[in-house]
Amino acid sequence: MNVIEARRLSKRYRRGVWALREATLAIPEGRVVALVGPNGAGxxxxLTMVVGLAVPTSGELAVLGGLVPGSVEALGRVAFVAQDPSLYPNLSVADTLRLAGNLSSRWDEADARARLAALDIPLRRKVGQLSGGQQAQVALAVALARRPGLLILDEPLASLDPLARHEFMATVMAAVAEEGLSVVFSSHVLAELERACDYLVVLARGAVQVAGDVDELLSEHSVLTGPAEQADAVTAGLCxxxxxxxxxxxxxxxxxxxPVRVPAGWRAERTNLEELVLAYLRTPSVSALPGPASGNRTMAAPLRAVDA
Amino acid sequence: MTIGSIDETAARPRLPRLRGLPWVTWRQHRTALLVTTGLFTAIAVFLTVHGLAMHAGYRALGLDSCGDLHGPACQAPLDVFVHRYGAWPDRFATALMLLPAFLGTFVGAPIVARERDTGTYRFAWTLGRTRLQWLAAKLALPGAALTGLALACGLLAFWWYAPWVPPRGRLGSDMYHVMGTVFAARTLFCFTLAVLLGTLIRRTVPALATATVACLAAIVAPATWLEPLIQKPLDANIDTDSGTATGMTVNQWVVDPAGHRLTSAQTDDLDVQAGPDLVSKHQTFHSWLTQHHYTSWVSYQPDTRFWHFQAVETSAYLAAALLLAATALWWIRRPIH
Structure with a gap:
């Protein structure tokens, strides 16, 4: 089952700006997905289309194996933590839980209370009086208490301090380990997701540039280092x-x-995720996407990008 | 079947706790609803206390037993009653007539606008209920509460006004707007209009401002221009038709001894011509006209049409409210971004 499946998905805003253009994507179940890209990449x-707040201009989008985003079925199984948690500041934490419980088809109040108790977040305090990190934790506790199949986190760490980021990620990863839910994070800072994610999607200028299993991506890419005068000869015919x-x-x-064919005087090394993403982001004309049926990967535009 | 339904009722707890969307609606709008309830309670207490005193005063002056209210036996006590209480119907009407606009806006405009303004819609609308279900609950429950309170207030005002029916009638009074069912229908209409405007405008303060203006216009404009058109008015001679004293006057004019209808300019000339007599003989213009064989005519809506007018206006506002609510429900399903 694919938790998110997009086919030629496009979104154009009223001003005529294309936020997404013919994006095609299939994210398998049970993964922790990092959705990265520069600001404005889409x-x-x-994510707002995945959770049903926005509707595609064209193309198809399905969640959790064919559910329509925003339908009662999808809303019941997809949990969302927005960029700024968007909770009601004048409600107490307890009332926030009660409100979410009353609006959810599945709800584990004891789970949410236990999480918040472990973090020393007082239930009687108004949400508006909590720190940013605590508010994010309340939003996450609500999302997890809904027992979702898919958890969507839109830039959850953007406004948090390092300690709060660490605690937030620890909560997410513990939930993933316990319940095997699928998680999609978005971020423009890859470093904070690198340890957590096992699947990578890079969006650039409204299109999917890279999508795949992190380990596979890393094993498929190599960094070749050697004398500049031989470079053209060595790279001829390579992706x-x-x-x-x-x-x-x-x-x-x-x-x-x-790697068996490393020429004399050259060195082949593995790359790391951050370098790999940066290399793709700096070269928007190149993409690495899963192939259509055979499962082979194809190089959409095997052009060489020279950056002196 | 009857037995089955009794069993079902018995199985339920007596006072079920609110759950789901009803609880959410109550929790988020309880302040507005409590303020509204408090306001209506204050109005109700005032109407009751004042009404009991006024009704007692009416009986104490013997106005309920003096016969023809316009006859000589009633003249003196009626003057006293009018002197004592005569300003209250207009005072109440002025104070309460526009209340539906303010209350409807106060409760209705923030419902969607505030969620959009503060971004909390991203939380509220991504939980387990669709936007359509969410807005339907937020229209139905506060809408029903407001309408119920306004209806109770309108019926109480109807009772309060009773002593003024014999001398003045209901239809011609400004209290018409506060009595009966029109008051509640306007409240519901203003509430749905404010919800729709809040849905369209998406900012709390501009939505409140726009909805207030729109609701005031939607009360005042029909009351001024459309109400007299509900039914064709009757023409009557003021002196011979007793119904003219209590109806709603639409127009009036003077007919000269030859039977010609005077224009208002001609009537003004006549008033100037009568001037010296009016001063020297302490005459009213009306009695001067009668003395000189002119007749005064009115075009009016008889007071017996009160409930017909109320029914027509109530249905029109209710139909409009349904249309506005349906539009808001349709609109909220549209994509947000």
Missing amino acids: KSTL VVREQRTDRQSTVLVRDYD
């Missing part, structure tokens, strides 16, 4: 994501490279 647009040259040395990120 991350929030995609080059990004090449950086100085006068003497060339560093090339390549994909689907056979």
Whole structure:
């Protein structure tokens, strides 16, 4: 089952700006997905459509194996924590839980209370008087108490201090370990998701640029380093994501490279997730997407990007 | 079947606790509803206390037993009653006539506008209920509460006004707007109009301002221009038709001894011509006209049409309220971004 399935999904705002353009994406069940991309890439647009707050201009979108986003069935199984938690500031924490419980088809009040008690968040305090980190934790406790199949977190860490970020991520990862739910995070800061996620989606300029299992992506990409004058000969015929040259040395990120064929004087190394994402983001013309039926990966535009 | 339904009722707890959307609606709008209830309670207490005193005064002056109210036996006590209580119907009407606009706006406009304004819709509308279900509950419950309170107030005002029916009638009084069912229908109408405007405008303060203006216009404009058109008015001679004393006057004019209807300019000339007589003989213009064989005519709505007018206006406001509520429900399903 795919928890999110988008086919040629487009969203155009009234001003005529395309936030998403023909985005196609399939996210399998049980993953912790990092949705990354620069500001304005369409991350929030995609997520607001997944939770049913916005409707696509064209294309298809389904959640949790074919449910229509925003339908009662989908709302009952998709939980959402918005960028700024968007809770009612004048409600107490207890009343916030009661309100959410009264609006949810499934609700585990004891679970929410236990989470908040563990974090020393007083139930009688008004939400508006809590710190940003505590508000995020209340929103997360509400989301988890709804026993969702899919948890959507839109830039959850953006306004939190480092300690609060750590605690928030710890809560999410504990819930993933216990309940096996699928999680989609969005962020423009990859470093904070790197340890948590096992699936990566990179959005750039309204399109999906990279999508795949993190381990597979890392094993498929290699960094070749060698003398600059040989670079053209070495990279001919390879899938080059990004090449950086100085006068003497060339560093090339390549994909689907056979490490047995490393030429003399060159070195092949594995890359890390942050470098990989940055390389793609700096080279918007290149993408790495799952193939249609065969499962093979295809290079949409195997052009070399030279950045002297 | 009867037995089955009795069993079902018995199985339920006597006072079920609010759950689901009704509880959410109550929790989020209880302040507005309590303020509204408090206001209506204050009005009800005042109407009751004042009404009991006024009704007692009417009986104490013997106005209920003096026969023809316009006859000589009633003249003196009626003057006293009018002197004592005569200003109250207009005072109440002025104070309460526009209340539906303010209350409807106060309760209705923030319902969607505030969620959009503060961003809390992202929380409220991504829990387990659709926007349609959410708004339906928020229209139905506060709408029913407001309408019920306004209806009680309108019926109490109807009772309060009773002593003024023989001398003045209900239809011609400004209290018409506060009595009976029109008051409640206007309250519901203003509430749904405010909810719709809040849904469209999406900002609390502009929604409140726009809804207030729109609701005031939707009360005052029909009351001024459409009400007299509900039924064709009757023409009658003031002196020979007793019904003219209590109806709603639409127009009046003077007919000269030859049977020609005078224009208002001609009537004004006549008034100037009568001037010296009016001063020297302490005459009213009306008696001067009668003495000089002119007749005074009115075009009027007889007071017996009160409930017909109330029914027509109530249905019109209720139909409009339903239309507005349906529009708001349709609109909220539209995509947000």
